[in-house]
Amino acid sequence: MGVILADAWLITMNDRREVLDSASIYIEGQRIAAIGTRRQLCEAHPDAETIDCRGRIVMPGMVNTHTHLFQTLLKGLGDDMVLKKWFTCMTLPAACELTSDDSYIAALHGCVESLRSGVTTLVDFQYINSRPGMTENVVKAFHETGIRGFVCRGFLSAGQEFGVPEHLIEDSAAATAHARSLIRTHNTPDARVQVGLAPCMIWTVEAEGFRRVRQVASEEGALVTTHLAETDFEIQRAFSQYSCTDAELLSEIGFLGPDVLAVHCVQCNKHDLRVLRHHDVKVSHNPCSNLYLASGYPAIPEMLMAGITVGLASDGPASSNNHSLFQALKFAALVPKGLTRDATVITAEKVLEMATIDGARAVGLDREIGSVEVGKKADLIVIDYENAFMTPIHNPVSAIVYSALGHEVSDVMVDGAFVVRKGVVTSVDEKAVRERAQAAANSLAERSGIDRFKRRPWRSTAI
CATH class of the missing domain: 3.20.20.140 (Metal-dependent hydrolases)
Structure with missing residues (x-):
């Protein structure tokens, strides 16, 4: 069963650099299989999971x-x-x-x-x-x-x-x-x-x-x-x-x-x-x-x-x-x-x-990734722009570059599979990873003697 990302503001990065309003993308397996309207894709693929992307920007990962x-x-x-x-x-x-x-x-x-x-x-x-x-x-x-x-x-x-x-x-x-x-x-x-x-x-x-x-x-x-x-x-x-x-x-x-x-x-x-x-x-x-x-x-x-x-x-x-x-x-x-x-x-x-x-x-992968085009790998991200930082929004590219902070990414797909869904990493336990990383960081700093940089005096002026 494929996935339809429906009614998104789509930044394609194709050769024409098209930015499409209310566009939908059908993903089958690892690849982008079709781009069109919600109605077109839902009629063509009635068994697909449809994800409502209104209020969202979809772009290449x-x-x-x-x-x-x-x-x-x-x-x-x-x-x-x-x-x-x-x-x-x-x-x-x-x-x-x-x-x-x-x-x-x-x-x-x-x-x-x-x-x-x-x-x-x-x-x-x-x-x-x-x-x-x-x-x-x-x-x-x-x-x-x-x-x-x-x-x-x-x-x-x-x-x-x-x-x-x-x-x-x-x-x-x-x-x-x-x-x-x-x-x-x-x-x-x-x-x-x-x-x-x-x-x-x-x-x-x-x-x-x-x-x-x-x-x-x-x-x-x-x-x-x-x-x-x-x-x-x-x-x-x-x-x-x-x-x-x-x-x-x-x-x-x-x-x-x-x-x-x-x-x-x-x-x-x-x-x-x-x-x-x-x-x-x-x-x-x-x-x-x-x-x-x-x-x-x-x-x-x-x-x-x-x-x-x-x-x-x-x-x-x-x-x-x-x-x-x-x-x-x-x-x-x-x-x-x-x-x-x-x-x-x-x-x-x-x-x-x-x-x-x-x-x-x-990195030599532009034939496979980097743009949202039929036939390319489904490496996609969904950005929720309905927040205080990105709205009011007029131009999605400007909003991403100048307004977004990064936490607005709600969903991430690699090879057609969600690795982040609704803001949660699906592949590993993020909380456990954070805790292990903090413990490892503390231990490494102490073992190597660079924990002294944690205890530096307050500096308000140039040295």
Whole structure:
């Protein structure tokens, strides 16, 4: 028996970018089978379950193109630090104490949080693999919660001189061999959860490590993601070691390609953008974390004008404090206007594209998800706009980007199955997940010594 979502305000994200009033969608199995009026679909499918969506917006599920799920346990401990200090003084000490069970609990919570805020596809950049089973446990959490996504097996193979603990450093040959094994196990045809590769960044992975990743990715057809040009330190390190930017280096060694998702790209210059466009590299834009860590802000309008595909992301909760793309939508729409003093430099429509169809394109899934079209996977979200924050409502796109807070998501469907129904996660016990995550977070902070950041003095002025 199929499902009809009836009489919704439908944001399709199809090629014509149609926004339809009082539209209905018929879902059969994993896919969208028909779009029409309630009467048309109910007459054609009298046995279908009909869900009244009046007062609701239906749109494609959002694609979060970058996070670090283990950082779910570190929310609020990294305030007021630039990236290098945040990485070496807070995140890495916690990573040294992280257990495989911590990885699983953090991933469960992060997936629940993502689904509750309308994300149906998630890219996890799992660069901590110091204990057996860490990546495997994240894959397990994806399967149990019902979210779609990529668990990208990352690694750190260098960087001790910059504060990376020896305990976290892996041999890049062994790390890529493990990634290949996971890819062959999980990346079956039509798999909802896939494994990719994630060399961390050029100051924590040697050039040969990037070459090894490229070989595995090309041979196995897997997604690759890496941090690129996130801070001034990264660019300075590239010039001091390689006499070029990190984008130029990765181009020269043959790493870049259309299967690469480059995260941040804050410090990319005009030549770097031409390099990315030449190789059809996709970009993951993380506005909240770039601001939180005072890293700067990427040249998103210039990237879009150059024809670079840009997806939206939350980044890990240690640098954004949650997985909600609604916050990222608003920042992505507002910050470029303030920086350029040009109110037209980016639109609400464009940033919603970045969170849906462009995000799907960034991870190679735009033929399957990212828009509401007949034949595509039924990855859909329902937003209840009958609340004080979103009403009065005139334009649904504007209301989602500028007015919504994220809690308005009432229903979420992945592969045609509800994973959130009437505001309740159906796949796991959310309350139990929250309680386990809090206990794990408390224990991890204490074991790693970063619980001191909980007890910081009140600060009303700049340090």
